[in-house]
Amino acid sequence: MLCVLLLLVSQQAAAAPYDPPATYYNSATGTGATLKSQLRTIISNMDGVSYGDARYSAPYTDQDPNNANNILLIYNRASVDGEWETSPLIWNREHIWPSSRLGVGSPSNGTTNIASDQFNLRPSDDGINSDRGNDPFGFDTTIGGYGPVGSYWYPGDADIGDVARAQFYMATRYTQLSLTDSFPSGEQMGDLSSLVAWHYRDVPDDFERRRNHAIYGLAGDGAPAINNPYRQENRNPYVDHPEYVWSVFKDQQNDSQLYVGASPSANGSSSQDVNLGSVLVGASVPSSQNVTLHKNGLDGTYYEVTPTGAATSSVSGRYNAFPILTSGTSSKNLSVGLNTTTATAGLRSGSIAIDNLDITTSGGSGRGANDGNDSINVTLSVLDHANPSFELASDINTLALDFGTVSMGSMAPTLDFDIANLVSTASFTAGLDLDSIVPAGDSSVLSTDLTTFTGASALDAGLTNSFTAMLDTSAVGMFSASYTLNFSDEDLAGAIGLGSLTLSLTGNVEAAFVESADFDEDGDIDGADFLIWQRGFGMGTSLATGDANNDMVVDGADLAIWQDQYGSLPESLVSAAAVPEPTAMALLALACLSLTQFGRGRFSEPENDCS
Structure with missing residues (x-):
């Protein structure tokens, strides 16, 4: 029955986010100590469970996402049977803030107080729990697996952020607890600087967010409740809003500034256009392109990436962070593109907004909460075919x-x-x-x-x-x-x-037309041709009727051609100098005579005075 129940819970968790109710943090409006006090009021409204109940709540809160029958242990991340067994003892209950530093003595199974708060309890391997003892956490530059580092304990890379946020919760929920940068004493824990650094190195993952929601046990904003009979009905604000950490546990002068493109504006905002080019209708959408998100400043910060329209981004949501630096700047790549269709021609577009989530306001213009949003604008032109x-x-x-x-x-x-x-x-x-x-x-x-x-x-x-x-x-x-x-x-x-x-x-x-006055086409241009021209004057239309220039009219122009060609051979129209040419006066007399005769015969006009 437990297996079936856990499988059902796993399916519900996979299908839903783990956000709090929309109004849960409405009263958290301040910064620094004011914000810490406001958060304490919010999360103090809880339904405590006994220390003994923590033996049975782990299958609901620490479920292995890859095996619904198992739970994940802290530090070594081993996947083990979630059923509580004492013989042999597979796992026990680890106080992240050691019970010896809670100021209430050793808890019994019936204890219902600070010692049974589920945000401070994690299932752990018995031997590892014993090895850790009540060591504080520290050494922010350590990487790798869990284990002691001098007088401190390193939780392992997978759990440094989880441990840090559990410590922040405890120091906020319970006024008698505090975090220090010195080696802790009494009800103190630390090392605070290491915990803050880890918080930015290891962001809340789905396992940690689901655990937060399972301890709450009620529905959130679009997040169905995870059925947990041992629910505590409060939440860890530093999992829901990791951006609160700097203001509550560091200062109000976060110097982070995010930007895309060549440089930010004075208020920290920036924009970059990404043109995926042009494709024809029906073609595949081009591959995504990398955009570099730059960070100025040494302080760590969380940022939110929100694609709108058809835009896509390899990074999205609010659980993204830049770590704390000791020098220089840092950057990360976002792969951006479009999830769209090319079925019709037109412009495809979308944008990606990047918001620096830090809430501190004293870091200067364009820094921390004063850092303007950044925008990546992605476009693609889908072209119709040419015609x-x-x-x-x-x-x-x-x-x-x-x-x-x-x-x-x-x-x-x-x-x-x-x-x-x-x-x-x-x-x-x-x-x-x-x-x-x-x-x-x-x-x-x-x-x-x-x-x-x-x-x-x-x-x-x-x-x-x-x-x-x-x-x-x-x-x-x-x-x-x-x-x-x-x-x-x-x-x-x-x-x-x-x-x-x-x-x-x-x-x-x-063939090119050659003017010819050989009207009778006998091979000679002579007086006989002149007589043909005479007879055709005014009414001829062809070579045979005196049209030498093929203009369909027999007129003086044709006579001029006959005059120029008189005595020439039509085949070659050799130079007239090779043939005796009549004197100009003789040709003129002949022409006048013919015109006189022609005029008398056709038009009954007075004689021309040719003499």
Whole structure:
């Protein structure tokens, strides 16, 4: 039955914190001696149990978290059967503040007083208990296992904080007890300086916090009661609020100052931004990053770390401490990140507040209780995928550009076009990479100045890159080419291939037109050609009707061409100097004659005065 009961208690404890009721310490508002007196009033409201009951309360208060049937012993942390046995004796009751220093004599099983306070009683190996005797605790620089150090006793690394806080409780709860830095006498214990140092070296762990809650035996703030028929119904304030210790047992001038980033402000506050970068939707959240929490000052302090929003921290809660130093500064690393989703685009964020919990106010600006809070702000940008297009205003995946018909040898024509990265989600769209360009067809004639862009040259959302296509006119023909442009998101976690855009180019290059006045195409430019021009004047539209310049009109311009080419060979239009050229007056006379005859025959106009 006991095994089942202990298992049930263990499950309840694992599922709940061990905080006191929200109002339990409401009257603890002072510092120093005032605070100590206020705490004494609070914790004196208790239901004492007998010294004999402590033989049976240990399975409830000192339960091994890894074996509900066992308890953990002080000093050696041995896990043993929690049932009280005298033959053989497995464990006995250790007074952390020795009973010989309590001023009440040796307790009997029926004793119900200071000697039976469960915060001062721990199950212990009988031999170790005997070895310790009534030695005070001391030597704050000692590390390792339990044992004597000169005239003092070292509890072992795992129990130094537990022992210190039990001593602080006893010196607060009972006015006849006191802690000293000298070797104790009478109802004194110590060494106080060592106990304070241990308090900051070994913070309350779950075992100690659960023990505190089990001795209380009632429900706390969000903390169900641990069923303990031997409950005492009071608590150890230095487990619940370890920040009280400096003010009660040291002074009001704690010089601790915490900060993140390069340096603190005048009031001790600080902030640091941690940008986890950018990822694409659906990608994994980036790993956490380390942030250094710095501490100025030699005095120890407890601090609280509180993540909010989606922020995470490897350190959280109020049970964190910096130890006392003799020189220099100290620091600790916090691994911070975000617990979030990347299913949709947008900004993910959270913050981590760090509060120096010290309550002393005389250490100066930015020190102790005057130390402003520190903040770590963590962000992550989740980006939507990029979207390539030939237009910024709409999603265009194909583009056809036609150069039309141009003459061979003419200036190479050009056409401009854009590649755009469309905005998918405002302010949260990935950059666009053009990874490859695959030409096909007459790409040597129909070319572009396209180049890939990736990495630092990725195209931001909402912007365009401009390019030019060109047609080479050095050869005659009908030409076509296509360019397949392959894209992906910028190089971020979650980037994918985005498909392609297709650019189609066409153009026709014709042989260059050569002006010719060989209207009858007989190989000679002579008077017969002139007569053809004469007949077609004003109504001809082709070479056969006198159109020498291919402008679809037979007019004086065509006559001028005939005049320039008269006597030339059309095949080469060799220099007119190689062929006898009629005198200018003869050609003019012939032209006037023809115009006169043409005018009479078609328009009945007065004769031209050509003579």
